[in-house]
Amino acid sequence: xxxxxxxxxxxxxxxxxxxxxxxxxxxxxxxxxxxxxxxxxxxxxxxxxxxxxxxxxxxxxxxxxxxxxxxxxxxxxxxxxxxxxxxxxxxxxxxxxxxxxxxxxxxxxxxxxxxxxxxxxxxxxxxxxxxxxxxxxxxxxxxxxxxxxxxxxxxxxxxxxxxxxxxxxxxxxxxxxxxxxxxxxxxxxxxxxxxxxxxxxxxxxxxxxxxxxxxxxxxxxxxxxxxxxxxxxxxxxxxxxxxxxxxxxxxxxxxxxxxxxxxxxxxxxxxxxxxxxxxxxxxxxxxxxxxxxxxxxxxxxxxxxxxxxxxxx
Amino acid sequence: xxxxxxxxxxxxxxxxxxxxxxxxxxxxxxxxxxxxxxxxxxxxxxxxxxxxxxxxxxxxxxxxxxxxxxxxxxxxxxxxxxxxxxxxxxxxxxxxxxxxxxxxxxxxxxxxxxxxxxxxxxxxxxxxxxxxxxxxxxxxxxxxxxxxxxxxxxxxxxxxxxxxxxxxxxxxxxxxxxxxx
Numbered sequence: 386x387x388x389x390x391x392x393x394x395x396x397x398x399x400x401x402x403x404x405x406x407x408x409x410x411x412x413x414x415x416x417x418x419x420x421x422x423x424x425x426x427x428x429x430x431x432x433x434x435x436x437x438x439x440x441x442x443x444x445x446x447x448x449x450x451x452x453x454x455x456x457x458x459x460x461x462x463x464x465x466x467x468x469x470x471x472x473x474x475x476x477x478x479x480x481x482x483x484x485x486x487x488x489x490x491x492x493x494x495x496x497x498x499x500x501x502x503x504x505x506x507x508x509x510x511x512x513x514x515x516x517x518x519x520x521x522x523x524x525x526x527x528x529x530x531x532x533x534x535x536x537x538x539x540x541x542x543x544x545x546x547x548x549x550x551x552x553x554x555x556x557x558x559x560x561x562x563x564x565x566x567x568x569x570x571x572x573x574x575x576x577x578x579x580x581x582x583x584x585x586x587x588x589x590x591x592x593x594x595x596x597x598x599x600x601x602x603x604x605x606x607x608x609x610x611x612x613x614x615x616x617x618x619x620x621x622x623x624x625x626x627x628x629x630x631x632x633x634x635x636x637x638x639x640x641x642x643x644x645x646x647x648x649x650x651x652x653x654x655x656x657x658x659x660x661x662x663x664x665x666x667x668x669x670x671x672x673x674x675x676x677x678x679x680x681x682x683x684x685x686x687x688x689x690x691x692x693x694x695x696x697x698x
Numbered sequence: 699x700x701x702x703x704x705x706x707x708x709x710x711x712x713x714x715x716x717x718x719x720x721x722x723x724x725x726x727x728x729x730x731x732x733x734x735x736x737x738x739x740x741x742x743x744x745x746x747x748x749x750x751x752x753x754x755x756x757x758x759x760x761x762x763x764x765x766x767x768x769x770x771x772x773x774x775x776x777x778x779x780x781x782x783x784x785x786x787x788x789x790x791x792x793x794x795x796x797x798x799x800x801x802x803x804x805x806x807x808x809x810x811x812x813x814x815x816x817x818x819x820x821x822x823x824x825x826x827x828x829x830x831x832x833x834x835x836x837x838x839x840x841x842x843x844x845x846x847x848x849x850x851x852x853x854x855x856x857x858x859x860x861x862x863x864x865x866x867x868x869x870x871x872x873x874x875x876x877x878x879x
Binding site: 424426427429431433448456458460465467478484486558613615616624626633635637659660662664675677678 | 845846847849850851852853854855856857859860861
């Protein structure tokens with residue numbers, strides 16, 4: 386496609402782009418499907434076997450790596466466990482918010498009206514299956530554009546690309562084979578030698594956060610807040626998650642117990658992006674704030690610069 | 699200087715001194731010019747025995763190198779659990795100096811002779827491995843940037859599991875520190 390985000394006129398399909406995404410949001414949770422998917426991120430290609438089982442409102446997502454390190458990753462019930470095949474060591478991490486390995490969508494697609502233009506711009510085959518090509522073009526420069534290839538029969542995602550400001554591909558996933566099943570088994574995610582649950586952060590009221598964020602970019606809102614242990618430190622880290630429905634931004638607040646770095650004591654740090662994720666870090670008082678997410682660096686920096694300690698109000 | 703130290707210097711040059719003792723000796727050399735002088739003298743004698751040609755470096759050669767390194771900017775690059783080079787630059791340079799003295803007469807075109815290979819191994823071996831305490835101190839004062847980023851990513855979304863990096867390899871391949879004003 387010459388224009389990955391479909392600046393050309395959308396095609397007239399039987400459904401609109403928003404309707405297709407709404408169907409996809411339901412299908413992602415409710416159907417049983419499997420396939421071979423390749424993730425491309427940061428120049429690295431990772432092929433994996435994928436399974437999604439759903440039954441009576443419960444769902445389980447599972448990935449099996451095809452390359453070393455061989456591992457099985459299972460997402461269910463607000464946690465993710467990763468079993469390393471060679472050592473049989475299982476690492477479990479709590480996830481207060483369930484997020485798919487494939488695509489995250491807001492509960493209602495209408496949330497995206499102000500920030501993204503959603504259109505079906507064509508039809509293509511992916512993994513030998515006909516699919517709608519749906520573009521989510523940002524209405525401003527504060528977020529990345531996306532294109533989704535959604536299978537026409539069951540409305541499941543077959544390919545997804547995140548584009549940077551210059552339409553460069555930042556992240557991509559694509560199924561090379563895919564099928565929908567009547568049912569799929571739920572696997573036992575307790576196998577192996579479990580490591581102690583490093584974190585079990587429960588959501589906390591946003592008002593308990595020790596900081597506030599002024600002038601959030603348009604479309605972004607606070608999703609949840611928690612405190613979690615990180616870096617093997619005894620003192621927990623405040624973690625706030627923001628989203629505009631598609632892009633996710635994390636804000637971390639850590640207590641600075643170390644002397645400042647000699648070359649830049651009070652200057653913000655810039656770390657190059659990891660895939661679509663940009664980082665920005667700045668000290669504020671006795672704390673260091675790190676903002677990161679799949680949004681342009683300017684957006685991440687704007688959020689970071691808008692942070693204010695709550696007790697300084 | 700006592701005979702035990704002289705014996706250790708000799709063993710160091712012959713690549714027969716164990717790493718912890720070699721590190722300890724080079725640490726002492728940092729504050730003891732007599733040890734450094736003995737090191738230089740033994741290396742010169744060894745080289746003189748092996749070859750007629752010999753080049754003696756200035757006494758403050760390694761000190762000048764160390765000063766030059768001090769003046770270079772500090773790059774906050776992610777490290778794979780290695781201690782800061784700056785902690786060990788002096789002993790490492792002292793070991794390198796010994797290797798340079800041994801190599802000098804052979805010249806660059808003879809660098810693959812068994813003697814030079816042994817000397818290179820000496821220089822590499824003499825690069826001190828961090829003690830547990832030193833490593834702990836390093837970790838306390840400087841959280842590796844890539845480890846923090848990994849922790850943040852893991853809490854942020856599921857990408858660490860689909861990137862093949864969940865065995866804790868660094869995710870950021872190149873980093874730079876922007877000192878903006």
